[in-house]
Amino acid sequence: MISVPMCARTQQEEIAKRKSSGDLLTWEDLAKMKYTWKAAMETPRMVPPVFGGFRKTLEDIEYGGYQIPEGWQIFWVASMTHMDADIFQEPSKFNPARFENPADTPPHSYIPFGGGARICPGYEFARIETLVSIHYLVTRFAWNLCSKDDKFSRDPMPVPTQEVPIQIMPKKLDKV
Numbered sequence: 664m665i666s667v668p669m670c671a672r673t674q675q676e677e678i679a680k681r682k683s684s685g686d687l688l689t690w691e692d693l694a695k696m697k698y699t700w701k702a703a704m705e706t707p708r709m710v711p712p713v714f715g716g717f718r719k720t721l722e723d724i725e726y727g728g729y730q731i732p733e734g735w736q737i738f739w740v741a742s743m744t745h746m747d748a749d750i751f752q753e754p755s756k757f758n759p760a761r762f763e764n765p766a767d768t769p770p771h772s773y774i775p776f777g778g779g780a781r782i783c784p785g786y787e788f789a790r791i792e793t794l795v796s797i798h799y800l801v802t803r804f805a806w807n808l809c810s811k812d813d814k815f816s817r818d819p820m821p822v823p824t825q826e827v828p829i830q831i832m833p834k835k836l837d838k839v
């Protein structure tokens with residue numbers, strides 16, 4: 664995601680071009696950032712910030728050939744689902760286009776924000792923050808990634824092992 668795919672850059676630049684200098688982003692602008700959001704979604708699919716969480720069975724269930732009794736605590740791990748090739752084809756490939764058709768993603772398969780009744784209540788807020796940040800990063804700055812190393816460790820959140828060295832330069836602000 665740090666390299667921000669070209670389509671997302673173009674989409675943000677198109678939005679910026681239609682606005683006068685100093686105009687703030689509107690809800691309508693955010694609604695147009697469809698490709699940008701798909702690119703943003705692909706990042707926590709590949710590296711979920713929250714590793715997983717607990718659930719308790721309300722009744723006996725059978726899963727993957729295992730009998731799990733009522734009342735047991737279960738730990739769900741987002742990457743187990745996000746990296747399942749039966750759900751996300753070529754799961755190790757960064758491919759925002761996989762979210763083109765929402766019907767291609769079965770319910771509760773895309774779970775960086777959890778799911779069900781206890782889904783993250785900050786989801787929508789995080790979406791807006793992400794879109795606004797990407798918008799200003801790509802329209803106001805030219806930036807290059809200085810390291811090709813994209814390895815990370817968990818602490819317990821994912822932390823890039825080489826940090827994220829970038830070269831960043833402000834663009835001329837006559838139109839954005």
Ligand code: HEM
Nearest residue numbers: 712713716775776777778779781782783784785786788789
């Ligand atoms: C990228 C940003 C974020 C990610 C990836 C994230 C992820 C998650 C996940 C995976 C859960 C557990 C959901 C489940 O068990 O099904 C959760 C719960 C929660 N999140 Fe977030 N979150 C984010 C941002 C936020 C923000 C911005 C807020 C508040 C403004 C927030 C507030 C909460 C709260 C209060 C819960 C507990 C909900 C409950 O137990 O009912 N989160 N989040």
